[in-house]
Amino acid sequence: RKEVEQDPGPFNVPEGATVAFNCTYSNSASQSFFWYRQDCRKEPKLLMSVYSSGNEDGRFTAQLNRASQYISLLIRDSKLSDSATYLCVVNPPHDYKLSFGAGTTVTVRA
């Protein structure tokens, strides 16, 4: 089983819609969680960290469910500029490395 698994999508949504997707992780003792954004042929960039209590950054909301071992990302009021691949990232315990999911592609259409 992969350490981090994501629904690859694509999620095609109209502008203004809400889109949400999850990521599951295999190691229940994982410590840190992140969502990264990657635009076509560009480097990944941090979108937001994911905290145990859940956190919000503008139109983006991230949630962590430790019992079911998944994290989620919700995008409200989608913009064309939100079109990208969203990477789920997990830091396993006792490990200095980050494990990346394969990404979820979101396309927002006018």
Next chain:
Amino acid sequence: IAGITQAPTSQILAAGRRMTLRCTQDMRHNAMYWYRQDLGLGLRLIHYSNTAGTTGKGEVPDGYSVSRANTDDFPLTLASAVPSQTSVYFCASSDQGGTEAFFGQGTRLTVV
């Protein structure tokens, strides 16, 4: 501008040739990483370094080597390139392992 820089940005390489991908950061980060990204497989860790002078193997280390002589530089060497090493390579750094990573712009390598 502070950040992490990779060179070259793209390269076409004949199979069997030796190639070094360069990576330099000026953020004084302790940890550095090399990933390759292939369609449908996401980012896979090749090698990493938690601090200058130490390196470790990632998920797909075969055919690659790294060195970390100082804090800033983390070159990746392909001793004898093969077509399966055609990929986009990203170098990244973080203040310490497991924290937010910053990525270089990537090197697109084609081995023919």
